[in-house]
Each structure stands twice: as structure tokens, then as C-alpha cells.
Amino acid sequence: DTAVSQTPKYLVTQMGNDKSIKCEQNLGHDTMYWYKQDSKKFLKIMFSYNNKELIINETVPNRFSPKSPDKAHLNLHINSLELGDSAVYFCASSRDRANQPQHFGDGTRLSIL
Amino acid sequence: GNSVTQMEGPVTLSEEAFLTINCTYTATGYPSLFWYVQYPGEGLQLLLKATKADDKGSNKGFEATYRKETTSFHLEKGSVQVSDSAVYFCALSDQNTDKLIFGTGTRLQVFP
Numbered sequence: 558d559t560a561v562s563q564t565p566k567y568l569v570t571q572m573g574n575d576k577s578i579k580c581e582q583n584l585g586h587d588t589m590y591w592y593k594q595d596s597k598k599f600l601k602i603m604f605s606y607n608n609k610e611l612i613i614n615e616t617v618p619n620r621f622s623p624k625s626p627d628k629a630h631l632n633l634h635i636n637s638l639e640l641g642d643s644a645v646y647f648c649a650s651s652r653d654r655a656n657q658p659q660h661f662g663d664g665t666r667l668s669i670l
Numbered sequence: 671g672n673s674v675t676q677m678e679g680p681v682t683l684s685e686e687a688f689l690t691i692n693c694t695y696t697a698t699g700y701p702s703l704f705w706y707v708q709y710p711g712e713g714l715q716l717l718l719k720a721t722k723a724d725d726k727g728s729n730k731g732f733e734a735t736y737r738k739e740t741t742s743f744h745l746e747k748g749s750v751q752v753s754d755s756a757v758y759f760c761a762l763s764d765q766n767t768d769k770l771i772f773g774t775g776t777r778l779q780v781f782p
Contacts, residue, residue, distance in 0.1 A: 597774075598708075598774070598775040598777075599774055599775070600714075600772045600775070602769055602770070605768065612768060613767070613768060613769060647713055647714070649714075654768045656701070656702040656765065658704065658716040658719060659714075659716070659770060660716075661706075661713030661714040661715070662713050663712055663713045664713050
């Protein structure tokens with residue numbers, strides 16, 4: 558019944574590794590997002606896809622690469638992880654564009670050792 | 671560009687106290703406005719929204735009115751409960767960039 562689900566919930570890894578976070582939504586929404594939330598709870602958008610097409614690509618290091626195999630999935634791959642990548646990453650979806658309410662997953666807490 | 675400013679927290683209240691969390695915005699055009707709530711260890715949940723001036727959004731005893739003349743969308747609740755302890759985010763939809771612009775969040779702590 559979970560509307561937006563992300564896996565894994567926790568990710569602990571070492572600097573320099575490559576990791577992926579998966580996101581799936583079963584709401585039939587057209588638009589999906591990735592956000593980064595830092596330790597002070599500040600929330601910043603990273604990417605947005607609409608019907609598998611990239612529409613928002615913020616100033617994010619190109620070590621971060623989103624992939625949307627279909628409109629229900631938006632995965633995030635991160636290469637060469639750095640200490641500053643430690644954060645909580647949230648996936649979200651909305652029916653259409655930004656003026657529609659967004660539904661968030663529970664987040665993936667990424668800790669870099 | 672568009673932006674949202676929220677009062678800094680934490681806001682600390684006793685149960686049954688009145689709550690106000692201030693939110694003001696800067697925007698061109700006519701954005702929709704939102705309040706989201708984040709409980710510990712969870713993602714953000716939509717609490718309420720308003721899509722045009724003078725609209726009042728309400729949910730679970732919380733209210734906020736879209737005030738264009740003061741560019742504000744303050745969150746209020748008449749009597750808070752311990753279970754309302756969470757971080758509250760004000761947000762607006764940026765029609766030019768298709769983004770949700772979030773405020774920095776305000777932590778609310780309610781004690782019995």
C-alpha cells in the first residue's frame with residue numbers, strides 16, 4: 558500500500574564507493590523528484606522527471622546520475638562517494654507539475670565513513 | 671527569484687497552547703502555497719494547501735490563509751498536542767521553474 562517507497566532506508570558505505578538508491582511510486586503520477594536534506598533539515602531539489610524525461614537538473618555534481626526506466630521508477634546512482642554526500646535523500650512524486658501536492662518516501666539516510 | 675522565509679525554531683509549547691508558525695514568501699505570478707509536516711524518521715507529508723489569494727487551507731486542526739497583501743501563509747492551531755511535535759515546512763510552487771521552493775523548516779516541540 559506504500560505510495561512512494563525507497564530502498565534502502567539506511568546506507569552506510571566508505572568514501573570512493575558507488576551506490577544506488579531506488580524509488581518506486583504506485584500512485585500513477587507523471588512526475589518524480591529527488592531531494593537532498595542536510596543535517597539542518599534544509600531541503601534542496603536535485604532532479605525531476607516527467608514521464609521519464611528530465612525536466613529539472615539542479616547544480617549537482619555529475620557524480621549523481623538519475624535514471625527513470627519508466628514513469629513509476631526513479632533511481633539515483635552516486636559515483637565516488639564523498640563525505641559531503643552524507644544526508645537524507647528523499648524521493649517524491651506528484652500528479653503533474655509543481656503546483657500539485659508532492660508525496661514523499663520515507664527517505665534514505667546515507668552515511669559516508 | 672522566488673523564496674520562502676519561515677520563523678526559526680525550535681518552537682516549544684505546552685500541550686493545549688496556541689500555535690503560530692510564521693511564513694512569508696516572495697514570488698512572481700500566483701503560486702500555490704503549502705505546509706508540509708515531517709515527523710521524526712519519516713518523509714514530508716502534505717498538511718494543507720491554498721491555491722489562490724484568500725483561500726484557507728485546513729487539516730487536522732491546522733489552518734493557514736493565503737494573504738497576498740502581506741505575502742504570508744502563517745500556520746495556526748488552536749490547541750497543540752504532544753503528537754504534533756515535528757518539523758513544519760512552508761513551500762510555494764514556482765510556476766516558472768516547476769519547482770517547489772521550501773522554507774528552512776521550523777521544529778515544533780510540544781511538552782505535556
